[in-house]
Amino acid sequence: MSHVVDHVDETQLHAYLDRELEFADPEVRKAVGLHIADCSRCSNLLKEVRLVHQQAERLMDVANPASRPTPSFREIVRRAADRRQSTEHRIPMEVDQETDSDHNTRFRRMDDSEPFTLDPLDELISDDSTPEGKSEGREPQQDSAEHQQPSEPADAAVQFGQADDEIGDVEDSGVFIVEDDARPAQEPDQSLEITLSGSIENDLDWLDAGPGAEPETGAENQDARDNTEVDQPSIEQPGAEPAHDDEVLFIQPEATSENAKGGPSGYDDAGVVYDPGDEPTAIPSEEDVVFIEAHKDIVPIAGTQTPEVVTSVEDEQTAKPPRAAKRVPVRTRRSRIPILARAAVVILAVGIGGWYARPFVMERFAPSTLASSAEQLASDAASNDDAAFRQNAQEGAGEADVPAAPLFDSVVPAPATESESLAGAAAGAASAPVAQAPVPAGNVVTGTVRDAETGQAVAEALILVAGTGQVTTTDDSGRYTIANVPAGSLQVGVRQVGYETISKTLSVGENRSSTADFDLRGAQVALDELVVTGAAEPERRARAERSDVDASAETEAIELPRDVAETILGGPIVAVDGMPIRRIARTVGGTDVIVDQAGVGDIFVSITITSPGDVGENATLEGVEVLGDESAERAVGSARYGNYRLTISANVSLVELESLVRRITVAPEVN
Amino acid sequence: MPIDWETVYRETYKDVVRFLHRKVWDADRAHDLAQEAFVRGLGAEPPENPRAWLFRVAANLANDEARAAVRKKQHLILIKGEAEARQELTPTPADTYERQERVEAVRLALDRLSERDRDVLLLWDAGMNYTEIASETGLSAGAVGTTLARARRRLVDAHTELEKRHVARG
Numbered sequence: 001m002s003h004v005v006d007h008v009d010e011t012q013l014h015a016y017l018d019r020e021l022e023f024a025d026p027e028v029r030k031a032v033g034l035h036i037a038d039c040s041r042c043s044n045l046l047k048e049v050r051l052v053h054q055q056a057e058r059l060m061d062v063a064n065p066a067s068r069p070t071p072s073f074r075e076i077v078r079r080a081a082d083r084r085q086s087t088e089h090r091i092p093m094e095v096d097q098e099t100d101s102d103h104n105t106r107f108r109r110m111d112d113s114e115p116f117t118l119d120p121l122d123e124l125i126s127d128d129s130t131p132e133g134k135s136e137g138r139e140p141q142q143d144s145a146e147h148q149q150p151s152e153p154a155d156a157a158v159q160f161g162q163a164d165d166e167i168g169d170v171e172d173s174g175v176f177i178v179e180d181d182a183r184p185a186q187e188p189d190q191s192l193e194i195t196l197s198g199s200i201e202n203d204l205d206w207l208d209a210g211p212g213a214e215p216e217t218g219a220e221n222q223d224a225r226d227n228t229e230v231d232q233p234s235i236e237q238p239g240a241e242p243a244h245d246d247e248v249l250f251i252q253p254e255a256t257s258e259n260a261k262g263g264p265s266g267y268d269d270a271g272v273v274y275d276p277g278d279e280p281t282a283i284p285s286e287e288d289v290v291f292i293e294a295h296k297d298i299v300p301i302a303g304t305q306t307p308e309v310v311t312s313v314e315d316e317q318t319a320k321p322p323r324a325a326k327r328v329p330v331r332t333r334r335s336r337i338p339i340l341a342r343a344a345v346v347i348l349a350v351g352i353g354g355w356y357a358r359p360f361v362m363e364r365f366a367p368s369t370l371a372s373s374a375e376q377l378a379s380d381a382a383s384n385d386d387a388a389f390r391q392n393a394q395e396g397a398g399e400a401d402v403p404a405a406p407l408f409d410s411v412v413p414a415p416a417t418e419s420e421s422l423a424g425a426a427a428g429a430a431s432a433p434v435a436q437a438p439v440p441a442g443n444v445v446t447g448t449v450r451d452a453e454t455g456q457a458v459a460e461a462l463i464l465v466a467g468t469g470q471v472t473t474t475d476d477s478g479r480y481t482i483a484n485v486p487a488g489s490l491q492v493g494v495r496q497v498g499y500e501t502i503s504k505t506l507s508v509g510e511n512r513s514s515t516a517d518f519d520l521r522g523a524q525v526a527l528d529e530l531v532v533t534g535a536a537e538p539e540r541r542a543r544a545e546r547s548d549v550d551a552s553a554e555t556e557a558i559e560l561p562r563d564v565a566e567t568i569l570g571g572p573i574v575a576v577d578g579m580p581i582r583r584i585a586r587t588v589g590g591t592d593v594i595v596d597q598a599g600v601g602d603i604f605v606s607i608t609i610t611s612p613g614d615v616g617e618n619a620t621l622e623g624v625e626v627l628g629d630e631s632a633e634r635a636v637g638s639a640r641y642g643n644y645r646l647t648i649s650a651n652v653s654l655v656e657l658e659s660l661v662r663r664i665t666v667a668p669e670v671n
Numbered sequence: 672m673p674i675d676w677e678t679v680y681r682e683t684y685k686d687v688v689r690f691l692h693r694k695v696w697d698a699d700r701a702h703d704l705a706q707e708a709f710v711r712g713l714g715a716e717p718p719e720n721p722r723a724w725l726f727r728v729a730a731n732l733a734n735d736e737a738r739a740a741v742r743k744k745q746h747l748i749l750i751k752g753e754a755e756a757r758q759e760l761t762p763t764p765a766d767t768y769e770r771q772e773r774v775e776a777v778r779l780a781l782d783r784l785s786e787r788d789r790d791v792l793l794l795w796d797a798g799m800n801y802t803e804i805a806s807e808t809g810l811s812a813g814a815v816g817t818t819l820a821r822a823r824r825r826l827v828d829a830h831t832e833l834e835k836r837h838v839a840r841g
Contacts, residue, residue: 010820010824011816011817011820012816013820014816014819014820014823015801015816015820018795018801018816018819020800020801020812020816021801021812021813021816049820052823052824052827053823055823055827055830056792056822056823056824056826056827057796059777059780059826059827059830060693060777060792060796060826062773062774062776062777063692063693063696063774063777063778063781064689064692065688065689065691065692065698065701065702068688068698068699068702070684070685071706073676073677073680073681075706076680076706076709076710076713077676077713079706079710080709080710080711080712080713080714
């Protein structure tokens, strides 16, 4: 089927360059290409459109976001599960509040319509765990700590009403604290909703252990409690029967204080728990401790659904158990143990622990131990194939320029082994343990890179500090600065296309600026490392057929027989996180290929043809092939092809990417 | 058919971040909103086209973000914060400044586009094809081509004009 093509307009040419609309059809593309080749008007217009097209693409690339580590999919799943749970289990319940003469604030449920069973929190406040029954009344719990779960509701939080902000945290002991100014104004008959949210399995476990808890539960918990010294919240049960048909557990945060005071909690006429003796007896505090009651039967508000435990696959994948939120009535009173006192205890405990840990720390980080570790690292480095780098690591110091091509292959920011990244520092570690030393902010390496023959500045040269992943490029004056380098012996290398790659080892002092200037000598670039081949293989032939080239033309393929580092990219892809590196990596048949941006560990690479050369002005980066199975292809992620640009988004490490990418193909396009 | 969200996540996350960054101009927020989009995806009814759905949600999140920023007058603060974050990542102040200027110029140029032109350009830049963009924007595929061509030219023209002004100011 032949296609008759009239003149093409700007929109059509954009679609043509985008390979969109009818131009995705090879036949149409071919016909349009032939027309453009014969039509000076359309040919000129194509040049204009292509220029705009390229400029727009490059402008968009400028605004790439700074690279950040991609969170694991598991984390996303966990967050989704958290949200689902917290949404499904948020049970609105209206309460009003009263403040008595003792400044006790009691929250009373207002809505008394038909209750429903609160699943899955039944697991937490179940009859099984309280076999005596909720309405039978119980003796005040004298040793309630024995029944308290040792789990920590670390993520639990509390909020009032519809407020977006959480206004209190649930402490490890189960107490939740609300600052005075965060608590809503106490107005009569005010509808107040309070949400307690936390993980079902962990965070809210402490709601579970009622006074009639199953013996095995109590025994299990007792073992755990024996190992903890922190205050555990206790659970009190009132002596009076609650007026409401509620299962009520009363969390008494400061068991010691409460028991010492001997004032158990009770129920008021409406069944709301309160503590008759809640005057602060310990150190006065400016904060309120809110006691939490968990009700088995909670009045639903129209439209709410009975919550269900989410037991989907997502839950199984989550690192943390699903979360639940539960609205509970609370009451407040003055704290018996102020937060400052607790903080003091923690600080004291840490201090004591640190003192007792001191001998271990001293031994662990003694100079002799570090020296031994350094020797081990140097020994590990000896197994590396990079002989030159290994030699430098073992020599440790000196300022001789050395051939450093292997340096860039072994000290990229994402080294394959720890020995690679630490080897440079390891050699000098016996005298100066820089390998693990903190990096002072003031350590700076600066310098200038010049052409050894002409003395002219070399711009865009790549500077890399071995073992740190720190890189930068020289400016137009050939100058560079790398801040925050570790003190000690450092190996700094420089690479630029057309020059020999060299490195220096220098000593960097604390909070000092060290200088490393480089004079680069010209090098014969072995362009023939890259093999430009015809489309001999069936798949390449198929690509050629798909493209809009003349049927007799061959698809040019840039072979990457080994890895990207050694061929098309001219070296490892290195970049400071978020900092684009723009450098000419290799010239292939007159075609300059630029590595536009690369991140470490979170790879984003954009390869751009800037001067088409022999490949043809209209060449298109057509594809990238990766080694391995489907998982490898998935790891590399998406590759987007367009005129002059190939973008690889990879969720793998740099080393993995280099090993995965085998071949990048370039297809000529009709001019 | 159940959605393989993990694969969608691997293949689309960066594109969504890239798309969002050109809307909120804050890398951290772009990442946060992208993650939020995926979190919502996992909690929603399985969409027919997860990728398109994600971009739609991302666009809405970005719009909400922009409205919030206007309300709170935080836009400049966000940009400042982003600049500071970049400064931490870049080794030299000169590099940082230069990059900031380049990014700011592109941002200003994009701001000069109509919302429709900008959306189409961003969706294309995020990896969507004309058909997908048409589905998301309600335009016909042909209109997408027209819009995209116009958006590119206007972006380049706006950027060129801004550069000239910058040079004129010295």
